[in-house]
Every structure is written in C-alpha cells, then in structure tokens.
Amino acid sequence: MRLSILIILVLLNSCGRIIEQNQFNSELNNYNSPYQGTWYGIYSGSGINSTFTLKVYKAGNVEVIRNIYNSSETFYGQVFDNGVLNSVYSQNSEFTLNGSLATKSGTWKQNNLSGNWTINKQ
Numbered sequence: 633m634r635l636s637i638l639i640i641l642v643l644l645n646s647c648g649r650i651i652e653q654n655q656f657n658s659e660l661n662n663y664n665s666p667y668q669g670t671w672y673g674i675y676s677g678s679g680i681n682s683t684f685t686l687k688v689y690k691a692g693n694v695e696v697i698r699n700i701y702n703s704s705e706t707f708y709g710q711v712f713d714n715g716v717l718n719s720v721y722s723q724n725s726e727f728t729l730n731g732s733l734a735t736k737s738g739t740w741k742q743n744n745l746s747g748n749w750t751i752n753k754q
Contacts, residue, residue: 665692667711667733670754675740677747686751688733694720698727 671686675698684698694709694717707727709720715734721727729749731738737750 663692664690665711666713667692667715667753671733671751672754673749673751675747675749677740678745680745680747684729684749686733696720696722696729698722 665688667688668690669688671688673684673686675682675684680700682699684696687695687697688711689695692711692713694711695706696708697704697706705722705725705727707720707722707724709729710718711733712718715732717729717731717733717738720729725742727740727742729738729740731749733751733753736752737748740747740749
C-alpha cells in the first residue's frame with residue numbers, strides 16, 4: 633500500500649514538472665527581445681578604431697561580427713530585457729563587450745587593451 637502511494641506521488645510530481653516545462657517552453661517561444669534587430673557599432677581606444685555589427689535574435693541571443701585589421705571574427709552572447717549585454721565574449725581573441733543597448737554604449741577589453749563603444753540600431 634505504501635509503495636502504491638509513493639508511486640502515485642512520484643507520478644504526480646513528474647506530471648507537474650512536465651506541465652511547468654511545457655509552460656516555460658511556450659513562454660519562451662512567444663518571447664521577443666525588445667532589442668531584436670541589427671545594430672551597428674564603433675569601438676575605439678588603445679590606438680584602435682574599428683566597427684562591429686551586433687545582431688539580436690528573437691530570444692535575446694546575440695551574434696557579434698567584429699572587424700579588425702582587414703579581418704573579422706564572430707562571437708556570441710545574450711542581452712537581458714533591460715539591455716545589458718551578458719557574456720558577449722570571444723574565447724579566441726579574449727575580446728569582451730560590456731555595456732547596454734538601452735544606453736547604446738559601453739566598454740570593451742582585450743587583454744591589456746581597452747576602450748569605449750557606441751552603437752545604433754538599423
């Protein structure tokens with residue numbers, strides 16, 4: 633009898649988690665980042681002046697294409713609802729963007745180099 637009750641409780645708990653996960657997935661599918669779109673930025677400092685393109689996708693994922701010395705690199709991160717960039721970092725070059733799309737500005741860092749950036753939405 634106790635085993636039957638235990639099994640029923642486990643099944644009810646599992647069903648509750650499945651329902652919660654389905655609700656979360658539905659909310660995520662309906663979410664649109666307020667910063668969605670293509671942004672064009674300029675970064676400068678430490679003797680460097682260059683450009684980057686930042687694409688914000690539906691769920692707030694970010695793709696950055698940074699131009700440097702007749703070359704480019706692509707890396708990824710996220711943007712929060714308040715516009716703050718999260719983990720926008722290149723593992724290859726250790727280039728990091730910090731800042732906010734709400735203020736359209738921030739700082740960048742790469743090893744011992746650093747500076748500022750500004751950005752505008754297309």
